[in-house]
Amino acid sequence: MKYEFSITKNPNPKxxxxxxxxxxxxxxxxxxxxxxxxEGEGWHDGRIVPYGPLSLDPAAVVFHYAQEMFEGLKAYKSEDGRVLLFRPYMNAQRTNRTNDRLCIPQIDEDLFVEAIKALVKIDADWIPQKEGTALYIRPFIIADEAFLGVRRSNHYKFIIILSPVGPYYVGGLTPTKLYVEDKYVRATDGGTGEAKCGGNYAASLKAQEEAHAKGYEQILWLDGVHRKYVEEVGTSNAFFVIGDEVVTAPLDGTILPGITRNSVIAILKKKGIKVAERKTTIDEIVQAYKDGKFKEMFASGTAAVISPVGELRYKDEDMIINNGEIGPIAQELYDTIYGIQTGKLPDDMGWTVEVK
Known part of the structure; x- marks a missing residue:
């Protein structure tokens, strides 16, 4: 191992x-x-300690100016006992893109991955093995220098916590209901839409609460300028099966460059299924539905992997997709990605990293 970290074992395991x-x-x-x-010393003193509260000064920058970022990935235990991470270096790369946007120091990609490996190895017996479960990994960086004034911090903490999880949506692969949000805005050109930072999610809560009150699990965002181009779901990237083509929004700075999104596109291309990254209006989606060409919709993300959508509501148009059932493309994508993640399928894409 290139990096070594001190370890303090928890004397009271849960x-x-x-x-x-x-x-x-x-x-x-x-x-x-x-x-x-x-500042001037760089990243140092990496350590594994018992899980517990943090002690931060009330004037810490993260509280007042929201200089922070986070990531998310999962660890799985295969049937033969191997512990597998799914594309962790992509998380490391995305971390540094977010860091650059938020004036947070870059972190060596190998350091990022080795820290995750070291922690997962210590708590490997927490990895659940029931179908649909995993060990969720949450790396994050917060600015903890104490001062009041708008400038970047000179001190930060890089922290990783682990959480054994069940399905993100209680229904698992049961299709969800989405509401198209055309009042509030998640991101605009030049903003932080492509960065993985808490502020993006805090700003989305109002729209999500209102959608929940109307009976919908999540929202589909439209672009912030014209309010007509479909972008992403509240927690994941959106895909539409229109005719014989799978369509998703392009990475133009306003949506998150999802790692599962990237994996979906790679698998579709490998299977010879047409996939296009292009701007698509909500009116095109509605027209495709009326023409009988809107066959499937699903979202992709680390938390849910693949989440099929059975109903999409836009203004007065209530679109029931594929009879409210999971479609064949969404099912095949879930089976393929989850199969690779858990070691049930051969990893011919070179995506998994074993924790040894």
Whole structure:
């Protein structure tokens, strides 16, 4: 291992949760990783310590100016006992793109991955093996220098926590209901739409709450300028099967460059299925539905992997997609990606990294 981290074992390990009742993001393992950054010294003092509260100054930059970022990936345990990460170097690369946008120091990609490996190895017995479960990994960086004034911080903490999780949506692969949001805006050109930072999600909560009140699990965002181009779902990237083509929004700075999104596109191309990254209006989607060409819709993301959509509501148009059932493309994509992640299918894409 290129990097070495000190380890302080938790003297009071917790009872493991029941894998049959696991929810998403409510249980946490026995340990966490912490590393500090000081201007002029760089990243240093990487350590694994017992999971617990952080002590931060009330004037820490993260509280007042939201200089922070986060990532998300999963670890799985294969039937033969191997612990597998799914494309962690893409998370490291995206971390540095987000860091650049938010004036957070770059972090070496190998350091990022080795820290994850070290922590997952310590808490590997927390990885659930029931179908649809995983160990969710949340790396994040916060600015913790104490001052009041709008400038970048000179001190940061890089932290990783782990959470054994069940399906992100309680229904698993049961198709969800989405509401097309045309009032609020998630991102615009030149903003932070492509960065993975908490502010993007905080700003989206109002729209999500209103959609929930109307009976919808999530929202589909439209572009922030014209309010007509479909962009992404609240927690994931959106795909539409129109005729014989799978369409998704392009990476033009306003949507998150999803790692599962990238994987979906690669698999579709490998299987010879037409896929296009292009701007598509919500009116085109509605017309395709009326013409009988709107065959499937699904979202992709680390949390849910593939989430089929059975209903899409835009203004007065209520579109029931594929009779409210999961479509064949969404099912095949889930089976393929989840199969590679868990080692049930051969990884002919070179995507998994084993924790040893």
């Amino acid at each position: 009872k493991k949760p029941d894998p049959d009742t696991l929810r998403f993001g409510t249980e946490f393992t026995d340990h966490m990783f912490i590393m500090d950054y000081q």
